[in-house]
Amino acid sequence: MNTPSALEEMMAALRCLPGVGPKSAQRMAYHLLQRDKSGALRLAQALARAVERIHHCVKCNNYAEEEICSLCRSLKRDAGLLCVVEMPADLLMMEQAQCYRGMYFVLMGRLSPLDGVGPRDLPLDRLLRRAQENIGEVILATNFTVEGDATAHYISTLLAAQGIKVSRIARGLPVGGELEYVDSGTLAQAVLERRVVTG
Template sequence: MKAPSSLEQLIQALKVLPGVGPKSASRMAYHLLQRDQGGAANLAHAIEYAIATLKHCRRCNTFTEGELCEICADEDRNHQQLCVVEMPTDLLMIEQTLAYHGLYFVLMGRLSPLDGIGPNEIALARLLERAVDGEVQEVVIATNFTVEGEATAHYLAELMRTRGLQVSRIARGLPVGGELEHVDPGTLAQALVERRKL
């Protein structure tokens, strides 16, 4: 027996979420319809509202409800530093550290030629325009330490250096409170390479 078309449509819609396969999507759909119809209605409303309300900040490309996000509108931030991250969630993580007081640019992705993601798909033109605005002096590259993130960092570093900007990359190393015996060899090797004098 086939599921009703409206149920199948809901399952297909849930499958667009990262990490959600057919079985998980099916379980979610049945849960929402059978046990939490109020939650399902709230979810649908929240998604519609977010789509209708959110847009990209005209300076940093993160999501915002206004022309500028709170960070870009904050005059107390260091306007000479521009931290480049892959996603808005990365921006939020850096903000939680309270260690960085500059501005940001969110790529909304990373270079991945095998997936068809090139410079045009990650707002590179907007980043270059932002980086050479006359205020920015240092570009801090904070892409992830994946193959794609490293390739993106290298590509961005070359572009920024040719435009006379100082470029830095966030460091890799051991987690705070971590023990050496539990660290993977790649992280330990990078920590040794990036060691600093005390």
């Protein structure tokens, strides 16, 4: 049986999503066509609108519909603090934690030589310009992976050479964590990053 070319094109398009192989794409396509045609149209229209309207904020590099996003325009945020994160999802987690009220810069990735991502593939020149705009401290909140640590080290060297104060978020034990269940690397880092308790 020959599959209609439009259906093949739909399946091929669905495969661009992470974790979606041929079988998953086929199931999704058949589901949308058989059970939810209005959902398929809504999805197509939403994707087309998003691709047309969404770009990068000129200040923080996060996704936005405006030239400057609402976070960067907010007068309630501390304009002297700049938190650098890898991805928009990391920014959302920081906001959900309600532990930070400064500005952001989203790298849209991290240094990863094995994946062919070097310093020229990240907007480090824009970050440097942003950090020089009356920023008192840059907080590096990249992930605690080999790539995230390498990215943090590279950025801290770049910014420190410009005389910009740089800090890195701490790592350690999770809230509610028990020592016997924590891996040795996390425990060792928690001991190294211990702080003085005042009575």
